[in-house]
């Protein structure tokens with residue numbers, strides 16, 4: 001029987017010997033590699049936190065002491081230590097375990113939002129609540145990566161925490177574990193990263209680690225006094241170490257750097273921090289992918305989130321497909337060659353957004369700002385003001401962070417910034433917070449902004465080039481990046497800015513199929529036309545503003561149906577309905593899209609099927625609407641938004 005089988009909750013860890021804990025760490029790594037090689041998911045980040053997570057669960061008493069994982073992609077080890085070994089093989093699949101912490105799964109999971117840099121704020125709030133409620137024995141614990149620490153929210157939290165009571169009667173116990181592996185996907189960038197790296201790469205670091213570790217092991221745990229002793233020791237180490245006073249200068253207690261794979265050392269440091277009774281940073285140095293050579297050697301991203309692979313070699317399984325991300329990558333490189341004013345901005349996602357070829361060709365024109373979508377947007381506005389055309393490529397869901405910056409800093413100032421939103425629409429396996437389903441709704445209210453949704457690689461290249469020609473307003477190009485680049489649908493004609501993909505013999509239904517749903521729209525039309533109903537299918541290409549030609553075309557049909565891979569509330573369909581009313585075009589409109597709810601994780605295709613956003617699903621709905629139109633005249637005045 002393995003050790004892992006004997007652990008069903010964190011308290012089971014406490015009675016284990018050192019040898020058993022070592023075996024446990026090896027078993028956990030083995031299970032994670034074997035499982036993720038099949039399911040896909042976050043590999044490198046989890047392999048890097050095995051010892052750290054064991055130490056956290058041995059020192060703190062979860063769930064009484066809440067443990068908040070920043071971003072949450074590194075919580076697999078935590079799942080295995082909190083009673084989820086048997087279901088681990090189902091991770092990221094429909095009805096299986098989530099790839100992030102999940103309140104529905106366990107009382108040990110508090111925060112399930114996968115948007116980065118929030119953990120310090122959550123933990124700060126929890127610590128404040130414990131103080132107000134007089135629950136003095138509870139400690140809030142945040143585990144935050146060096147990448148997540150580059151995000152603005154983390155800095156806002158640090159500032160607030162540093163200004164609050166430290167220890168003593170008013171102290172708010174809060175332990176902030178910095179999991180510093182030097183990487184986001186790529187190496188983490190910025191002044192803070194350089195500061196942390198100064199500690200890690202100093203040749204005297206090993207010496208210092210030894211000294212800190214020996215001293216911690218010798219020191220009895222007597223709370224504040226011990227902390228001060230340790231603190232004094234660290235001050236004494238200043239000659240040995242690179243300057244590390246940044247957190248201290250802010251007024252925050254700091255312990256580190258600790259070797260994050262030395263479980264004893266991490267436990268000791270955490271105990272010191274816990275006993276302090278106020279906010280303390282514990283800086284642990286880890287290696288992304290630790291214990292699995294293939295991941296450690298992977299220089300691109302230490303197998304951050306691979307798709308299925310051969311566990312022996314790390315080689316991906318299945319043929320590589322050319323995706324829309326590749327198409328954007330080529331289009332950006334091409335734009336860079338044609339125009340010297342084109343610059344690229346990434347928020348710590350150079351490779352997954354396809355910017356790497358541009359960065360290699362034009363390093364001086366590519367800027368990684370860290371996990372800082374807000375800063376990316378406003379800094380891009382500044383560049384545009386001074387004559388450049390920035391391209392900010394981020395995942396659609398992360399644009400939510402920068403809404404105010406797009407609205408006020410880019411649009412109000414009429415700056416020519418192009419936002420490229422990858423992973424738009426249903427992303428699926430990464431769960432509720434990763435779906436790119438909000439952009440087409442929230443951006444509708446931004447004056448002057450133009451929004452394009454290409455259906456394939458050719459359209460992506462065309463629309464991206466058109467977007468780059470707009471210099472007096474922000475533009476957005478959004479697409480489901482992991483989908484195949486070519487869907488094999490040619491336009492019959494261009495109508496205004498829209499493409500007509502199918503023409504009805506009799507103008508019964510106008511089906512407006514947005515971007516990623518163009519294929520489903522054409523498929524639906526084929527199915528319905530077989531029943532003798534005429535369907536015109538249009539891909540609007542530019543979904544904001546809506547072209548006048550589309551409004552006229554709508555007036556020629558008996559029924560308008562819209563389909564979009566975005567939230568149907570406030571989305572393209574609902575705006576089209578509003579425009580039709582404004583132009584006195586009296587035709588019933590039905591909108592299909594993603595409902596305004598958080599979607600459970602599962603495969604994209606399965607979720608689209610459940611939502612009825614497939615050729616078959618749309619055909620079924622439209623047939624029903626046509627039948628009702630024929631038998632129910634009241635339909636003429638109805639509208640579903």
Ligand SMILES: Cc1ncc(C[n+]2csc(CCOP(=O)(O)OP(=O)(O)O)c2C)c(N)n1
Pocket residue numbers: 045071073074114115116144145146147148149179181183184185188288347348349371373398401
């Ligand atoms: C707001 C936001 N932007 C971008 C991302 C995408 N993302 C997920 S993990 C990650 C890197 C995180 O680095 P770090 O916090 O150091 O964790 P590590 O993977 O190194 O353990 C990024 C950029 C995100 N989750 N949230």
Ligand SMILES: CC(=O)[C@@H](O)[C@H](O)COP(=O)(O)O
Pocket residue numbers: 071073114304305352423430
């Ligand atoms: C945690 C996070 O935000 C990313 O790691 C994301 O899960 C990656 O998604 P892709 O695999 O689609 O690049």
Ligand SMILES: [Mg+2]
Pocket residue numbers: 145146147179180181182183184188
């Ligand atoms: Mg990191």
